[in-house]
Amino acid sequence: MPTVNRPSQEATIPDVPRREFLLASGALVSGAFLGAQQARPSDAPWYTRARRCGHSNFVENDPQVFNIDEWVDYWSSLKVDAVTLSAGGMMAFYPTKIPLHHKSKFLGDRDLFGDFAKALKKKGIRVIARIDPKSNYGDAVRAHPEWFQRTADGHFRLRDEQGEEGAPPRDEWIYWTCMFSDYFTEFIPRVMREVNSLYEIDAFFGPSWPGQGRCYCEVCKRVGKLDSGAYRERHMVRILEIIRLWDSIAQEKRPDNLYLVSCGGWLQTTMDLTRIAKVVRWMYSDHQGRPDHQGEGDDALPVWHFAQQARVCHSAMKGRPTSLNPAENSHARLLWRETSCSAAEITIGLAQATAAGSIPFYTWLGGAPEDRRWQQPGRMFYQWHARHEAHFANKRPITNLGLIWSQRTTDLYKPPQRTTDLYKPPTSSIKVTDYMQGMYYALLEGRFVFRVIHENDLGPESLKPYSALILPNVAVLTDEQVGQLRNYVQSGGSLLATFETGLFDGQGKQRSEFALADVFGIQKAGDRQGSMGGGHHCPYARIERDHPILAGFRDTKLLPGPEFRIPLRAGNTDPVLTVVPPYPGHPPEFVYPRTPRTDEPAVVLGEKGRSRLVYFSGDIDRSLWRSGDTDLSDLLQNSIRWMTRNQSPVSVTGDGIAEIFAWETEPGFAVHILNYNNPNMTYGWFRRNYPIGQQRVRMLLPKGVHISKAQLLRAESDLPFEQNGPTVEFMIPRVDDYEVAALYAAGRS
Secondary structure (H helix, E strand, O other): OOOOOOHHHOOEOOOOOHHHHHHHHOOOOOOOOOOOOOOOOOOOOHHHHOOOEEEEEOOOOHHHHOOHHHHHHHHHHOOOOEEEEEEEOOOEOOOOOOOOOOEOOOOOOOOHHHHHHHHHHHOOOEEEEEEOOOEEEHHHHHHOHHHEOEOOOOOEOEOOOOOOOOOOOOOOOEEEEOOOOOHHHHHHHHHHHHHHHHOOOOEEEEOOOOOOOOOOOHHHHHHOOOOOHHHHHHHHHHHHHHHHHHHHHHHOOOOOOEEEEEOOOHHHOOOOHHHHHOOOOOEEEEOOOOEOOOOOOOOEOOOOHHHHHHHHHHHHHOOOOEEEEOOOEEEOOOEEEEEEOOHHHHHHHHHHHHHOOOEEEEEEEOOOOOOOOOHHHHHHHHHHHHHOHHHHOEEEEOOOEEEEEOHHHHHHOOOOOOOOEOOEOOOOOOOOHHHHHHHHHHHHHOOOOOEEEEOOOOOHHHHOOOOEEEEOOOOEOOHHHHHHHHHHHHOOOEEEEEOOOOOEOOOOOEOOOOOOHHHHOEEEOOOOEEOOOOOEOOOEEEEOOOOHHHOOOOOOOEEEOOOEEOOEEEOOOOOOEEEEOOOEOOOHHHOOOOOOOOOOEOEEEEEEOOEEEEEEOEOHHHHHHHHOOHHHHHHHHHHHHHHOOOEOOEEEEOOOOEEEEEEEEOOEEEEEEEEOOOOOOOOOOOOOOOOEOOEEEEEEOOOOOEEEEEEEOOOOEEOOEEEEOOEEEEEEOOEOOEEEEEEEEEEOO
16 A cells, blocks of 8 residues: 655755755746647647547447437537547448448448538537558458568468468458558558548547567568567658658648557557657557556556556657547456446546646447446546636646656666566566556655656756656666766756666667766676575665665664665765675575675765765665565655755645646646545556545745636635745645646736
8 A cells, every 4th residue: 555645754845045946956947848838829730729539439330320419419518629530441431432441331321430520520529530550351461462461470460369360361350461561651541532532521540550570571571580670660760651641641631630640558668759759740649448468467557557658648749739548448457348437447547638738538439338337427527627728738847857768678678587486487577667667656655746758858958957867777778868867967967766777778788887887986796686586585775874765764774675686886885775685585494684784785875066866776666566565665755855855846745645747837837636545546447536635735936926816626616825935835625536726827027
């Protein structure tokens, strides 16, 4: 269970000269935040003004059962700006004339897509045409075998067990297409142009791409080995080629029409989102639930998964439009897509999309649902959202703390594997995302306001707003990134890093020494060490002396240590924590340390000018995530507070675990508080909400800004506040599921 935030260690606005604090934090001084969204005039492209969207995903028999009037009424009641409708690709829901473009066998004389699009347009709702490029039928395989993926033994790759592997293609079977084929550059463009010519649409949308590294067709084999850097780069280049092509086809209709790019994969995606962001105008993330399909056994994603994905997209798009589709149906490890998710889970997902700065997408599959429980939660949230939408027009985030997300590490780094475990089979998998999840968990427990920063965005202007950065085992760093981080520290920025950060170069090749060894004052003293397994304890950390990172630890000389570590030598000869090597955990008679004391540091602390530096030799973040250990979380929280000097432009204190976002908005400012205090926070759905009590907020405002009014948007009530110079304070009485404190700024100098 999460620990309660300790008042003695709350982030505070310090009593230092205001100019010194603002310059140190980089917060709220000017328009230096990359990705600042400008005010959106009425003549700006429509997609920059969209706030709420819907998605009607057709199933094949919908032409027989779909009631367009009923659905138009529903989407109108949600006050959506746009709705995505299934048009074609694998299956057409309009009277296509393109050979091998299969119409729904129930379509008959009906034009489901066209009639629905026309009805939405009459209501002033924009239409996005969904085109699925990922698969086609067996007759297309016979006509154009070059369009389709092959298995390693040369068979056409079936989609979703829709036939018999290796058997001759059948018309009714469905096969995966290959994105290196002209199916993507000739066939799909023909479909898009046909839709463009027939209907008044505003955008195209394509679901996620065919999987990387699965095709053994002749083209893919010529590109390079599937696990090679050459193949990954060519795959990325191909994605960019297709995006540019499809976006140009969308613009053939009108200049402000676009291709809406779907980027799934969450933290595990290997597509370089920053490169995609350079060629797209709107990025969409499709996450209709929180099962972890990459995990083991019953692993599931935590409730903050939706906000996390929105942060990832925002880090790439730098404030340009992003959208998120959270859970509506029973999309879990066990799948029931035609029954509703719980109302509490639906609402917290939509709230996370909103709080993180994304446009929420509300989706349902099939036009004649027998389960309609999902409709009311969406209607209630969207209608509330519409009443207060001005406060969701974000200009820039308010924070001085950055969390680095590394796609190269996800793609190239091989985490350590356990040897033997009493309770798991040998060589059980450790996921790269565990490091980020553990750090994220500690940040939420500590009530830190932070922003996810993409690894490709470490230039001096990008990092200017941040007084401190966190690198959760960012194992792979290019030489350029190492130089950028070194310069960041020299300019006064602080760093916290864990485990093998910087031990691998930009190609994933191991370095002989930490790339940031000189910055942290450390030296590698041996190879990766881990728990001995077989019932042995993990290592421990021995407390050697008092330090602020040990605040709250009393009556103990031992703390749990990370499961894996890199032995260190440090220039600092007076360590705070030292490593106690693992020893047996069974039988009871053997439970005592064989080496009770060493001089190997478990953490290395340093100060260089205004910079404070923290290096944990072990995977404390992953060990926290996999154990839930309170001490590991408290140790990380204390270390972050020490590194940041307990300074933050926004401070929210109170009981409960919550995720906090703060934005400068068009009317003024907004502080979002997402209540995660729930027994189903890390597994399963929220069944109901468990309110948390009073939350005290303090915010440091830009120079010359006066707050004229404050409101609670979920409670829809006025909010008393006090302003003393640049500091504004107020108390939120309670948070049920989600609350937004909206501040109106009277003026700026």
